[in-house]
Amino acid sequence: MDDLRLLHTVDGHGRIAAISLRVAGKPGAATLSAWSPEHDFGAFAGPDLVDCLHDLRLRLEADGLLLCCQGARVNVWPSGQLRQFADGRQGYVLTRRAPGQIHEVVDLLDPAPAEQVVTVEDQRRFVYEFHALGL
Numbered sequence: 001m002d003d004l005r006l007l008h009t010v011d012g013h014g015r016i017a018a019i020s021l022r023v024a025g026k027p028g029a030a031t032l033s034a035w036s037p038e039h040d041f042g043a044f045a046g047p048d049l050v051d052c053l054h055d056l057r058l059r060l061e062a063d064g065l066l067l068c069c070q071g072a073r074v075n076v077w078p079s080g081q082l083r084q085f086a087d088g089r090q091g092y093v094l095t096r097r098a099p100g101q102i103h104e105v106v107d108l109l110d111p112a113p114a115e116q117v118v119t120v121e122d123q124r125r126f127v128y129e130f131h132a133l134g135l
Contacts, residue, residue: 048088071108
């Protein structure tokens with residue numbers, strides 16, 4: 001699962017900055033490290049990439065930054081089965097669909113446009129509302 005990704009962050013003023021991510025691990029144990037030319041954001045460990053990405057996003061949010069990746073889009077989230085199957089690396093694009101129509105699957109660390117990414121809390125709210133779950 002070792003991988004290096006070059007992505008971007010966006011701040012509240014729309015300023016874009018480069019960020020590097022390194023994914024390491026094996027099934028059941030992942031580590032996601034993040035740094036920019038100006039700052040080392042640290043390493044985040046968890047059972048899969050979803051947990052690591054969640055913790056990194058919260059760390060970036062503390063600095064007023066959002067990560068511009070598919071996993072930070074408001075309507076992207078893995079099911080439990082997909083999470084287990086892909087070690088938390090992929091997620092579904094949650095849209096209303098006709099019966100029998102399949103959800104699009106994306107790599108959570110693929111780039112996403114800055115205007116499509118949201119906070120962890122905004123994403124959580126959307127996912128709960130999409131599945132008609134109580135907050």
